[in-house]
Amino acid sequence: MRIHRVHSVALLIPALAAALAAATALPSSPSDTRSLGHVSPLSEQAERLLVSRDGDHGHGGHSHHAAPVVQLNETEVYMTHGTTPPSYYWHDIMEPPQDGERYPGLMGLHALSMSLAFFGALPIGIALRSVKHAWHGVTVIVFYGLVAVGLSSSALYRKLTPDLxxxxxxxxxxxxxxxxxxxxxxxxxxxxxxxxxxxxxxIVRGEDRFAIKAFWNVVVLDRDQELSGADAEYTNLVADDPEELQEAELKAKDVDEESTDAEPLHVRRARIVEPIQTSFDSHEPTAQWAESVHRHARRPSYPRSAGSERTLFGPHSPRRSNDSLDETGHVYPWQGKDKRAVLRFVGRAAFAVAERALVFAGFMQVITGIVIYTGGCRGNWGNGCLAHLIKGGIFWCYGLVTFARFLGAFSDIGWAWNRAPKHHGRYPTAEFVESLVVFLYGITNTWMERFGAHKGDPYTTKQMQHISIAVMFWFAGLVGMGIESKRIRRWLAAGATAAIPAERRSQEAVAEPPQYIASFNPFPALCIGITGAAMSAHFQTYIFQVQIHMLWGYLLCGFAVLRCLTYFFLWLGPPRSILPSRPPTEALASFLLACGGLEFMFSTEEVTIAAMRQGHDDVMMFLNVGVAITCLAFCWTLLVVAFKGWLKSPTQGTMNFHSSA
Structure with missing residues (x-):
C-alpha cells in the first residue's frame, strides 16, 4: 500500500506542474479571437467593461487579466520614473576617476566604526549593565569613541564629495x-x-561608615550594600536555615514519589497538597520582625506538581492562582507598592526598553545609509521603497527577537518558552507584546497607504489590498490582546464557574487545566501567515518581481505554520521548568521570519529593476544572499545572548540541576 502511495504522489507532481503551467500560460491576443469570425454583442460589451486595473503597477496599461512580462521595458520605466541620477556608489566605485580623487575609504571607515559602536559596544554594554559589571563604563567610553570616529570620517567625506x-x-x-x-x-x-x-x-548622619568597597558597590556599581551594623545583628533571626530548607525539599520529593507510585496523573493534578510544616512557618513575632527587617521572601514549603492545582475560589488554599483566573492578590509586580516604588519600576523598564531600542535604531541607520549611498528611493520610487523597507525591517527585527527568545533571552520574565522564575503570571506575556506590535503596525499602516494620493482621488485596487491587510493587523491585534487579558479570561470562565451552586462557591476548589500556565495565542502568526499568502499572489509587472514576492510570501507562511506547531506541542506538554525549553520549531520559525523580512526588503521595485538591468534577476541568488545575511545576524544574536548568559553564569554555582525526564 505504501508503494502505491509513493507512485501516486510521483505521478501527481508532474500533473500539478502541468496544471500550473497551463494556468500561467499567456492568453491569446485579441486579434486571434477576432479572427474566428463572428463576435457576439455580449463579448464586445464585456470587453469594453474590462479596464486596466488601477494601482497594480507603474508601467503602462496592462489589463487586469494580463500576464507578467518577462523582458524589461526600459521605455516604460523611463516614462514612469525618468532617468536615474548619479549616486555616491556610482561616483566612488563604478565611474572611472577622471575629474578628481574618490574617497570610498572614508565611507567604509564611517560604516565600520558606526557598526562596531551600535552592534558591538552597545550590546556588550547592555549585557554588562544587566549584571552591574564594573566594565560597563569602559564600554560606554568605547561606544562614544567609535561614534566620534564615524562622525569625523563622515564629515570629511561630505566635505570632499559633491552632494549626490x-x-x-x-x-x-x-x-x-x-x-x-x-x-x-x-x-x-x-x-x-x-x-x-x-x-x-x-555618613554625615552617622548611619554608615566610609569604606572603599562599600563606596564602589553602592555608588559606582549601584549594587546593594552588604550586611553591616544593625542588619548583621539580626541575620541569624531570619528563618532561612539551609538545613531546614533541604529537609523541606526532601520531604516534598518524598511526597511526590509516593503520590507518583500510588495515584494516577489526573488524581494528583486534582488533589490539594497540604503544606509541609517547617521552621519557616513560625508565626512568632520575633521571626516575623526579623523577616521584615531583611524583606526576606519565604520560599514555598509545598511540592510542585506537573499540573496546575491553583484554585479560583480558595483564597486560603496553598495553591492560589497567580495567573489568568485569580482575582485575589496583586496581579502585577508594581501593585501593592508606594508611588515612589512604582515610578522607579516604570523608569527602569522605560530605560531598559530605550537602551535596547538603540540597537534597532542602528539597524535603521544601516538601511537608510545603504539607500543614500546607492541612490535609491528617489522620485516616484519613494513611497513603495519606504513601504518595503519599513515593513520588511519590522519582520527582520521580529525574527531576530524570536530567535533570541529561543536561545533563552527574556527567560527571567517567562518569554523563553519557560515558566518565569518569579512573579509567574504577573508580567505581560510575550504573546501580548506581539499582539500589541501587530495592533500598532495595523493602525498606523491603515492611514499610511494613502500617502502620495491627492484629496478626492479614488481608492485604487492596490490601496484597497494593502489597507485591508492593515485592518486585519489592527483588529487581529486587538483580539490577541483581549485573549491575553487576565480580566477577559476571567469573564470567559464565568460561564463555567457560575454553574457552581452559590452555597459552595466559597469552599469549592476549581482545578485549572495545565495549559493555563502558558499562553497559546495564534493571532500574531495568523496575521503574518495570511500576509505572506496574500503577497505571494500580488500582481506585479514583471515575472521576476512575482517570483520574489512569492519567495518571501512563502517564507512568512512557513513561519506561521511553525509557530502553530510550537503551540501544538506546548499545548500537549506545557513548560514546567524555569529553564528555556527551546522548541526546535521556533528556531526554524525565527529563521524563516527574519529571512522573509529581508527578502521583503529586496523585493522593492527599484531593486528588482536594477537587478534585471544588470542581468542578476535570479531568484536563487536573492534567496542565497538573504540566507547568508540571516545566518550572519543569527551568529551575532547568539554571541550577544551567550555573552550575557556567561556574565550571569557565576550564579549557577549554587544551583543544582536534575533531569525531569
Missing part, C-alpha cells in the same frame, strides 16, 4: 539617535550623583 542625494535624512536621524544615547548616559550620570549624595548624607 538631495533631501537626505540619514544624518538628521543619526543625530537624533545619538541625542537619545547621550540622554540615557546623562540619566546614568544623574543617578550616580544621586547615589553619591545619598551615601555622603548617610
Amino acid at each position: 542625494y538631495e533631501g537626505s535624512k540619514h544624518g538628521s536621524q543619526g543625530y537624533f539617535f545619538l541625542f537619545c544615547a547621550v540622554s540615557l548616559s546623562a540619566l546614568d550620570l544623574l543617578s550616580l550623583v544621586v547615589r553619591l549624595v545619598t551615601y555622603v548624607r548617610s
